[in-house]
Amino acid sequence: MRFAVGFLVLPVTLYVIYVIAPYAQAFSIALTNWRGVNASPRFVGLENFRRLLEDTVFWKAVGHNLLLLVLLPVLTLVIALFFAFLLNAGGRGGAGGVWGSRFYRVVFFFPQVLAIAVIAVLFQQVFRPDRSGMLNAPLIAMGFEPIGFLSDTDIALWSILGVLVWQAVGFYVVLFSAGIASIPRELFEAAAIDGAGGPPMFFRITLPLLWDTIQVGWVYLGIIALDVFAIVWVMTPEQGGPDYSTTVMAAEIYRNAFEYSKFGYASAMGVVLFFFTIGFAALALRLSRRERIEF
Amino acid sequence: MTPLSRRELLRSAVLAGLALPVASACATPAGDGGTSSAPAAGATSAANPLGLAENRPLEIWIFDGGFGDAYATDIHEPLLKAKYPKLEIKHNATQEIAKTLQPRFAGGNPPEFINNSGANAMDFGALVQDGQLADLTPLYDAPSWDDPTVKVRDTIDPSAIELGSYDGTPYVLNYVNTVWGIWYSQKLFDDNGWRPPRTWEAFTALCEEIKKAGETAPFTYAGRHPYYIYEAILTLAAKIGGKDVLKNIDNLEEGAWTAEPVKQAAGAFAEIGAKYLMQGTAGLDHVQTQTAQNKGQVAMLPCGSWLENEQKDTTPEDFGYAMFALPSFTSSDAMPYGTLHVQPGEEYVVSAKSANPRAGMEYMRAMLSKDGAGDFMELVSTLTVVKGAGEGRTLKPGLKSAAKALLVAGDNAVWFLFRKWYAELHDEVAAASGQLMNGKLTVDEWAERAQKKAESIKNDSSVKKFKR
Numbered sequence: 001m002r003f004a005v006g007f008l009v010l011p012v013t014l015y016v017i018y019v020i021a022p023y024a025q026a027f028s029i030a031l032t033n034w035r036g037v038n039a040s041p042r043f044v045g046l047e048n049f050r051r052l053l054e055d056t057v058f059w060k061a062v063g064h065n066l067l068l069l070v071l072l073p074v075l076t077l078v079i080a081l082f083f084a085f086l087l088n089a090g091g092r093g094g095a096g097g098v099w100g101s102r103f104y105r106v107v108f109f110f111p112q113v114l115a116i117a118v119i120a121v122l123f124q125q126v127f128r129p130d131r132s133g134m135l136n137a138p139l140i141a142m143g144f145e146p147i148g149f150l151s152d153t154d155i156a157l158w159s160i161l162g163v164l165v166w167q168a169v170g171f172y173v174v175l176f177s178a179g180i181a182s183i184p185r186e187l188f189e190a191a192a193i194d195g196a197g198g199p200p201m202f203f204r205i206t207l208p209l210l211w212d213t214i215q216v217g218w219v220y221l222g223i224i225a226l227d228v229f230a231i232v233w234v235m236t237p238e239q240g241g242p243d244y245s246t247t248v249m250a251a252e253i254y255r256n257a258f259e260y261s262k263f264g265y266a267s268a269m270g271v272v273l274f275f276f277t278i279g280f281a282a283l284a285l286r287l288s289r290r291e292r293i294e295f
Numbered sequence: 296m297t298p299l300s301r302r303e304l305l306r307s308a309v310l311a312g313l314a315l316p317v318a319s320a321c322a323t324p325a326g327d328g329g330t331s332s333a334p335a336a337g338a339t340s341a342a343n344p345l346g347l348a349e350n351r352p353l354e355i356w357i358f359d360g361g362f363g364d365a366y367a368t369d370i371h372e373p374l375l376k377a378k379y380p381k382l383e384i385k386h387n388a389t390q391e392i393a394k395t396l397q398p399r400f401a402g403g404n405p406p407e408f409i410n411n412s413g414a415n416a417m418d419f420g421a422l423v424q425d426g427q428l429a430d431l432t433p434l435y436d437a438p439s440w441d442d443p444t445v446k447v448r449d450t451i452d453p454s455a456i457e458l459g460s461y462d463g464t465p466y467v468l469n470y471v472n473t474v475w476g477i478w479y480s481q482k483l484f485d486d487n488g489w490r491p492p493r494t495w496e497a498f499t500a501l502c503e504e505i506k507k508a509g510e511t512a513p514f515t516y517a518g519r520h521p522y523y524i525y526e527a528i529l530t531l532a533a534k535i536g537g538k539d540v541l542k543n544i545d546n547l548e549e550g551a552w553t554a555e556p557v558k559q560a561a562g563a564f565a566e567i568g569a570k571y572l573m574q575g576t577a578g579l580d581h582v583q584t585q586t587a588q589n590k591g592q593v594a595m596l597p598c599g600s601w602l603e604n605e606q607k608d609t610t611p612e613d614f615g616y617a618m619f620a621l622p623s624f625t626s627s628d629a630m631p632y633g634t635l636h637v638q639p640g641e642e643y644v645v646s647a648k649s650a651n652p653r654a655g656m657e658y659m660r661a662m663l664s665k666d667g668a669g670d671f672m673e674l675v676s677t678l679t680v681v682k683g684a685g686e687g688r689t690l691k692p693g694l695k696s697a698a699k700a701l702l703v704a705g706d707n708a709v710w711f712l713f714r715k716w717y718a719e720l721h722d723e724v725a726a727a728s729g730q731l732m733n734g735k736l737t738v739d740e741w742a743e744r745a746q747k748k749a750e751s752i753k754n755d756s757s758v759k760k761f762k763r
Contacts (some may be wrong), residue, residue, distance in 0.1 A: 033756055033757030034757075035757055035758075044756070044757075047756075051755075127578070128575075128578065128579070128583075129574075129575030129577070129578035129579065130574070130575040130578075130579065130583070130587070133575075136575070140574075145574070146574060146575050146578075148575075148577055148578050149578070150578055151518060151519075151575075151577035151578035151733075152577075152733075153730070153735060237518070237519035237520070237578070237580075237729075238519070238520075238521070238722070238725060238726055238729070241726055241729070242577070242726065242729050242730065242733075243726040243727070243729060243730045243735075244726060255722075259718050259722075260718050260719050262757060262758075264757060265757070
C-alpha cells in the first residue's frame with residue numbers, strides 16, 4: 001500500500017499541475033475579458049456566458065456536435081458490425097468469414113493508419129467540385145452539375161460525417177472481429193445445426209455476446225464526435241464553413257482563442273464543452289451498467 | 296505565422312537567458328551616451344537636407360523574407376554611399392527581427408534602420424508606446440531626392456503615410472504597394488476581340504458574350520476564401536459612394552453596411568454570381584481558380600497584384616497577365632473610373648534612440664527616389680508607394696498593367712482596415728459573401744448580418760476599438 005502511494009505521487013502531481021489545474025483555471029478565466037496579453041484581465045462576471053447564449057454560431061456548433069454524437073456511433077457501429085460478422089462468421093454454415101476475408105480485413109484497416117490531416121487533405125481532393133474531383137468528375141462527364149460536397153451548406157456536414165465514418169469503421173471491424181473470435185465456435189455450430197441462417201445467427205448469438213465490446217465502441221465514438229476539430233479545421237472552407245455549416249464546439253473555441261484573442265470568451269465555451277463531456281460520460285456509464293453474460 | 300517548434304522554443308529560452316545579462320550590461324553606458332547623442336541632426340544644407348552625420352555609422356537591418364536583402368545591398372545602399380562616400384554602412388539581414396533586435400532596444404543601443412517585417416516582427420504598438428520610433432515628419436517634409444522643389448510627401452501615395460501613422464504621427468514607412476483589380480489574359484482577350492470594360496453595363500455585356508461563346512467561363516473567384524469577392528464588393532461600394540463608405544465600415548458606424556452604395560455593390564456582384572460564375576467556383580480555392588484561368592477555363596477573376604508572381608509556375612509563356620480597375624457602376628458614381636483598392640505594406644522604421652537616426656531617414660529618402668524605387672520594382676517584381684516609379688522600366692506584363700492602373704488612380708485610392716483590426720468581422724463578412732454569391736443570401740440579409748456583427752463588436756468591451 002505504501003509502495004503504491006509512493007509510486008503514484010509523481011504522476012498524480014503532474015496530472016494535477018498539467019491537467020486539473022488548467023481546467024480549474026479555465027473556469028476563472030471564463031469570468032474575465034482576458035485577451036491573452038495583458039497581465040491583469042478584468043473580471044466581468046457572467047458577461048461571457050450571457051453573450052454565449054446569444055451566439056448563434058456557437059449554438060450551431062453545439063447542434064452539429066449533438067448530431068454527430070448520435071449519428072457517428074450508430075452508423076459506424078452498424079457498418080463495422082456488419083463487416084465484422086461477414087469477415088468472421090459470414091461464410092457458409094457459419095464457419096469462418098466470406099471469401100477473401102483476410103484481404104478485406106487489411107484493407108478496412110488502412111484509413112486508421114493515416115494521420116487525420118492526411119485524410120482531410122485527401123478528401124478535399126475527393127470532394128473537389130471540378131473535373132479533378134474523384135466524385136464529381138464522373139458526374140460532370142455525364143453532364144450533371146457537380147455536387148458541392150464541401151461548398152453547399154446543406155451537404156457539407158454530411159460529407160464530414162461520411163469521412164468520419166470512413167475513417168472509424170476499420171478500427172471497429174478489427175475490434176469486433178476480436179470479439180467474435182472469442183465467442184466459442186460450438187455456439188455457432190449448434191445454431192447452424194438447429195437450422196439458423198445468417199440473420200438469426202447474427203441477432204441471437206453474435207450481437208448479444210458482443211454487447212460489451214459495442215458499448216466500449218459507443219463511448220469511444222461519442223468522445224470523437226465531441227471533438228472532430230482536426231477534420232473540420234483542415235478540410236472545410238473558412239474553417240468550419242461554408243458559412244459555419246460544419247463548425248463544431250472545438251473549432252469555435254480555437255477560433256475565439258487563437259484568431260480573435262478572446263481567451264475569456266473561449267474559456268466560457270470550454271466550460272460549456274466541459275459540462276457536455278461530463279454529461280455524456282455520466283450517461284454512457286449509466287447505460288452500460290448491465291448484467292454480463294458469462295460463457 | 297510559423298508555429299514555434301519545441302527546439303526553437305528551448306533555444307530562444309536559452310538565448311533570452313543569455314541576452315538578459317548582456318542587455319543589462321550595456322544598458323547603463325548606452326543610457327548615458329544615448330541621450331546625449333540622440334538629437335543627432337547635424338547641420339542641414341540643400342545637399343544634406345536631413346542633417347545626416349557622416350562621421351557616425353548607419354546600421355541597417357533587412358528582413359530576409361520573400362524579397363531577400365539584395366535590393367538593399369545592390370540598390371539602396373550604393374545609392375546612399377554615392378552621395379555620402381565617407382558614411383560607413385553596416386548591413387545586416389535576418390529572419391528573426393524580434394529575437395535579434397528586441398534586446399538592442401531594451402539595452403538602449405538600437406540600430407538606426409529596421410525593416411520590421413515578417414512573422415517575427417516586433418510589435419509596432421509597443422514600440423510607438425515606448426517612444427522608440429522616430430517621427431518621420433522631417434523626412435516627408437524634406438525635398439525629394441530627384442527634385443528639390445517637390446517634397447517627399449508629394450512623391451508617394453498618401454495612403455502610405457496614413458497607414459504608417461499612429462494617432463496622427465507618421466512612424467512607419469510602408470514601401471511596397473499592393474493594388475487590387477480584375478485580372479485577365481491579354482492574349483485571350485486579344486484573340487477574341489474582348490476589351491476591358493469601363494462601365495458595369497459593358498462588364499455584364501462582356502460576361503454575356505463570353506458565356507455565349509461557350510469556350511470559357513466569364514468570371515470566378517477563390518470560392519473557399521470569399522475575402523477575394525468581398526474585397527471587390529467593398530471597392531465598388533467606395534467607388535459608388537465615396538471614401539467615407541469604407542471609413543464608416545472601419546469605424547463600426549451605425550448603418551455602415553446597410554448604406555445604399557454597399558447594397559448596390561453587393562447586388563451587382565450577386566448578379567454576377569448568379570449568372571456568370573465558373574462551375575464549381577464555391578468549392579475551389581485561390582490557387583485552383585487561378586490555375587483554371589491559366590488553363591483558359593475562365594476569363595476574369597478579382598485578385599491583388601501579387602497574382603503574377605504567385606502563378607509564375609503555371610502561367611503559359613504568352614498568357615500576358617493584365618488587370619483593370621472595377622468598372623463604373625453608374626455615371627453618377629462618387630469616384631471616377633480608375634478608382635483602385637490600394638494597400639501599402641512592408642514596414643520600415645528608424646529608431647529614435649539610435650546614434651544616427653537622421654542617416655536612417657536619409658536612407659529612406661534614397662529608397663523613395665525614382666531610381667531606388669524603380670530598380671526595386673524590377674528586382675523583386677512588385678509595386679512601390681513611389682508615384683510613377685515604374686515608368687520607362689522593363690516590367691513583367693502584369694506588374695506593368697498594375698503600375699499603370701496605380702498611376703491612373705492617383706489620389707482615387709481606397710482601402711479598408713477592419714480585416715486587420717477585427718478578424719471576427721472579416722470572418723463574418725467572408726462567410727456571408729460566399730453565400731451571397733451562391734444565391735443563398737439576399738443582399739439585405741447579407742448587409743444585415745455584417746451590420747449585426749459590427750454592432751456586436753462595438754458592444755464587446757473586451758475588443759479594443761480603432762478609428763481612422
